Amino acid sequence: MEPIESTKIMIEHIRNFVKRSAASTLARNSGWMFLGYGLRTVVQAGYFVFIARALGPHEYGAFVGAMALIAIVAPFASLGAGNLLIKNVSRDRSLLSDYWGNALFTTLLSGLFLVVCIVLLARWILPASIPLSLIWMLCISDLIAARIIDIAGQCFQALELLSYTAKLNLLPYVLRFLSAGVLFIVWHRASALRWGWFYLGSTSISCVVAVIVTNRSLGKPTLRLSRIGGEFKEGLYFCAGLSAQTVYNDIDKTMLARLSTLDATGIYAAAYRLIDVSFAPVRSVLNAANSSFFRNGQHGIYVSYAYAKRLMPKMIVYSVLAFLGLFFAAPVLPLVIGKEFARTVEALRWLALLPLLKTIHYFLSDAVTGAGYQGYRSAVQVSVAVANVGLNLWLIPLYAWRGAAWASLACDGGLALAMYGVLMFVMAKESHLITEVPSR
Secondary structure, eight states: OOHHHHHHHHHHHHHHHHHHHHHOHHHHHHHHHHHHHHHHHHHHHHHHHHHHHHHHHHHHHHHHHHHHHHHHHGGGGTTTHHHHHHHHHTTOGGGHHHHHHHHHHHHHHHHHHHHHHHHHHHHHHSOTTSOHHHHHHHHHIIIIIHHHHHHHHHHHHHTTOHHHHHHHHHHHHHHHHHHHHHHHHHHSSOOHHHHHHHHHHHHHHHHHHHHHHHHHHHOOOOOOHHHHHHTHHHHHHHHHHHHHHHHHHHHHHHHHHHHSOHHHHHHHHHHHHHHHHHTHHHHHHHHHHHHHHHHHHTTOHHHHHHHHHHHHHHHHHHHHHHHHHHHHHGGGHHHHHOGGGTTHHHHHHHHTTHHHHHHHHHHHHHHHHHTTOHHHHHHHHHHHHHHHHHHHHHHHHHHTHHHHHHHHHHHHHHHHHHHHHHHHHHHHHHHHHHHOOOOO
C-alpha cells in the first residue's frame, strides 16, 4: 500500500472517531469535564506552587489542617440536595426550578448552622496556633459559598450541559490562582490568615457569578418545601456517604495537625494534593457519567454495573500510568515548590497507588448508587471512615505522616473490596427477586 494512501486511510479513521465522539453525549460531556479538570489541574498546580512557597510547610500545614476539618462536615451543608437534584432532574427536567430553589434554601440554612458548630468545636480539635478568624473565613467559604457553586454546576450536570458545569467549577480555582500569585509576589512569605482573606474573596465572587449564570440560563429557583421532607432520609444517605468519603480522604491531615506537627501536615498535604490532581481525569468521566448512572440504574443493578464496566478499563489503564508517573517523577517536586518540601518525595511515592484504588471503588460505588442502593454505599463508607480514624490514632503518633499514608492505602484498598462485595450482594438480591415465583 502506498504511503499516501495509508495516510488518507488513517486520517479517515480519525475523522470517523471524532464524528462518533461528537455524536456521543457521554464522550462530549467527558470531553468538557476533562477539559475543565485539565485546566483546573494546571491552575491548581500553579496555585499550589505559589501557596507552598508563600506559606512554607508550617503555615501551609495550619491552613490544610483547618480545611480538612471543615471538609468533613461540608457535605451536610447541603443535606444531599445537589445529589437529589441530579437524580430527579435527570429523569424529569421540569423539576429543575423546584430542586434548585430547595437546594439553595437548605444550603444557606444548614451551612450557617454548621459554621457556628465548627467554630465552637475548633478549639477542642485543632491546635491553638491556628487562628479562630481563619477558621471563620474558611467555614463561610467552604460550607456556604463553595457548596452553592457545586449545586449550580449540578443543575447543568443534571441536564447534561457539562460545558457550563466545567466552567463554573473552574472559576474559583482561577481566582485563587490569581490571588495566590498576588500573595506571593507582594508578600513573598505570608501567614495562613492572610491567605484566608484571599481564599474567602475568591470563593464568594465565584458563588455570585454561579448563581447569576444559573438563573439566567435555566430559570429562577422556586421553593417547594413539601419535597424536602419526603426525601430527607435519602438526602442524609448522600450526606453520610460524602462526609465519610471526606473523612478517609482528609481526616488524616487534621489528625496530623493535632497529633504530630504542622510541618509533617504540610509535607503530607503537598503530596496528597498531587494525588488529587492526578485523579482529575477519572473524576471528569465520573461526573460526566453521573446522570447516566441514575438513568441506567432505573432498570436495576445489572444494567448499572454493565454501564460501569464499559467505562472502567480505560480509566484503570490511565491510573496505572499515573502511578508510574507519580512514582518516578517525585524527585522533581522539591525543585518546583521549594527544598523545604524535600520529604514530600517519599510521601508521594507511598501515595502513588491511590488513584488506581480510587478508580476501582468509585466506579463500583456509582453503580450501586445509580441503582438506588445509596444506603448500602453509605454504610460501607461510614465503616471505612471509622476504620480510618482508628488507624490514624494508632499510626500517626508512632510514624507521623508515614502512618497517615499507610492508613490511606489500607482504607482505599479495603473500600474497593467492600464495594465489590456490596455489588455482588445487591446483584444476588435482585436476581432472587426476579426468579422468585410467588406462592399461590
